[in-house]
Amino acid sequence: MENDEHPLLSTMADDHNTIFGYEDDARPSTKIQGFLREFFIESKKLWYMAGAAIFTSVCQYSLGAITQIFAGNIGTSQLAAISIENNIVAGFACGILVGMGSGLETLCGIAFGANQLEMLGIYLQRSWIILNTTALMLMFVYVFATPILKLVGQTDEISEDAGTFALWMIPQLFAYAMNYPLAKFLQAQNKFMVLGVISAMVLALHAFFSWLLIAKLGWGMLGAAVVLNSSWWLIVLAQLLYILHGACGRAWTGFSWMAFQNLWGFLKLSVASGVMLALEVWYADSLTLLAGYLKNAEISVDASTICANILGLTTMVGFGFNAATSVRISNELGAIHPREAKISTVVVGITSLLTGLTLALILIITGKAYPSLFSNDTDVQELVYELTPLLGLCIVVYNLQLSLAGVAIGAGWQAYVAYVNFGCYYLFGIPLALLLGFKFNMGIQGIWWGVLSGSFLEGFVLLWIIYRTNWNYEASMAGDRLKQWGGETEESGV
Known part of the structure; x- marks a missing residue:
């Protein structure tokens, strides 16, 4: 990340050892005033985008959470089956597709900052091609979910029910492949509010039809599948209608054969992005998977799933900061504004840490009340309450970590x-979770401690990487990254 020999650096002031551009020999009062002024300005920009992105993330995450709430009132076995499918099968596919979609986030953000708007639509279509092809391959995981879950040690009953539910959820897989590129395409243009409005409308419909089909008509898991598939495809269709209606100007000029050109460079970035975020998502999902190996697996899975859902809901704040930060960083680097990129990084780090602490405090204060919202089983409720302090720590660490990951995506x-x-996750966190949970008989708490330790280590390493970054060099390389990953075209001059 650091390279002081790049030719452009001779003409750009290196701000690595200054505070937001104020020299080290400036008076302390000048530094503090400058910091507060810059912090306030950047916070307004960040919250404008992050607020809508957080709202969108919460709405979309709540689709699955609402379904699991209704399923929990049907029975423990159904809740476990739907939870396993959502967190393991769909989580596996979602991790790959979300990650691969973040490659588009980098390119669209840089192109938008560099005012190369006509390339955004081309990048969107390339991402569709790559992600839908990937979804075709991932479909086999859904088809063979039952034997896969049995192979990794889940009980026969849970594996059979989760495998059946996975087959019904294949349409959602392709909705993911369409939705994530659409969302990144719109976010790069700062159209966060549009995504929020669409998600809110769909969430309201989803809640009503979940109650109608699952609770009122008694369709059970079939009703859950129908509502989830329909809701995700409704989000996709609404976003498509918005774009095709002409609301994006030069960013969308129609379908083009150029989408099939230069796919190799785009694929390499998409795969790297997919691996990065998939490792992140799968790691969080390991909490539920590992809980399935404990004694009283049903209670452990249900309790861990409830905590994972709470963690997932609160880290939607982190995902909102992640989306907003990646756009801010990529836009500023594309416009060759390294100082602004550095400021944005500092502001999101401080803001996400304070936000995570606030959310954790609220959770701990209400620790006796929220478990009953997810399960009627008193044993499950008690275990969830015991996990609440650990859950609070996870919220703080995950929110900071996701925000820092947004910096990495933008750059x-x-x-x-x-x-x-x-x-950090698979060579340190998972082995430690297994050691604490099974060898030292700490059970589900040991698993959570191990996973949290891996996340803490990863956050520390990201902080060190960002601290060592030379933002002038990163800005000077933005154009080269467009050529390397996005492909050159005579029309755009990329």
């Missing part, structure tokens, strides 16, 4: 961070 560091994720 195009996906391949590098993928190695960091693998080392």
Whole structure:
């Protein structure tokens, strides 16, 4: 990330050792005033985008959470089956597709900052081609979900029910492949509010039809599948109608054969992005998977799933900061504004940390009340309450970590961070979780402690990488990244 020999650096002031551009010999009062002024300005920009992105993330995450709430009132077995499908099968596919979609986030953000708007639609279509092809391959995971779950040690009853539910959820898989590129395409143009409005409308419909089909008409898991599939495809269709109606100007000029050109460079970035975020998503999902190996697996899975749902809901704040930060960083680097990119990084780090602490405090205060919203089983409720302090720590760490990952996406560091994720999560976090949970008989709490430790280590490494970054160099390389990953065209001059 650091390279002081790049030719453009001789004409750009290196702000690595200054505070938001104020020299080290400036008076302390000047530094503080400058910091507060810059912090306030950047916070307004960040919250304008992050607020809508958080709202969108919460709405979309709530689709699955609402379904699981209704399923929990049907029975423990149905809740476990739907939870396993959502967190393991769909989580596996979602991790790959969300990650691969973040490659589009980098390119569209840089192109938008560089005012190369006509390339955004081309990038969108390339991402559709790659993600839908990937979804075709991932479909086999859904088809063979039952034997896969049995192979990894889930009980026969849960595996059979989850496998059946996975078959019914194949349409959702392709909705993911269409939705994530659409969302990144719109976010790069700062159209966060549009995504929020669409998600809110769909969520309201989803809640009503979940109650109607699952609770009122008694369709059970079939009703859950019908409502989830329909809701995700409704989001896709609404976004498509908005774009095709002409609301994006030069960013969308219609379907083009150029989408099939230069796919290799785009694919490499998409794969690197997919690995980076997939490792992130799968790691969180490991909490539910590992809980399935404990004694009283049903209670452990249900309790861990409830906590994972709460963690997932609160880290939607982190995903909102992630989306907003990646857009801010990529836009500023594309416009060759390294100082602004650095400011944005500092502001999102501080803001996400304070936000995570606030959410954790609220959760701990209400720790006795919320478990009953998800399950009628008193044993499950008690175990959830015992996990609440750990859950609060996870909320703080995950929100900061996701915000820092947004910096990495905006700067195009996906391949590098993928190695960091693998080392911190799978060479350290998972082995520690297994050791504490099974060897030292700490049960579900040991598993959560191990996973949290891996996340803490990953956050520390990301902080060190960002601290060592030379933003002048990163800005000077933005155009080269468009050529390397997005492909050159005579029309755009990319």
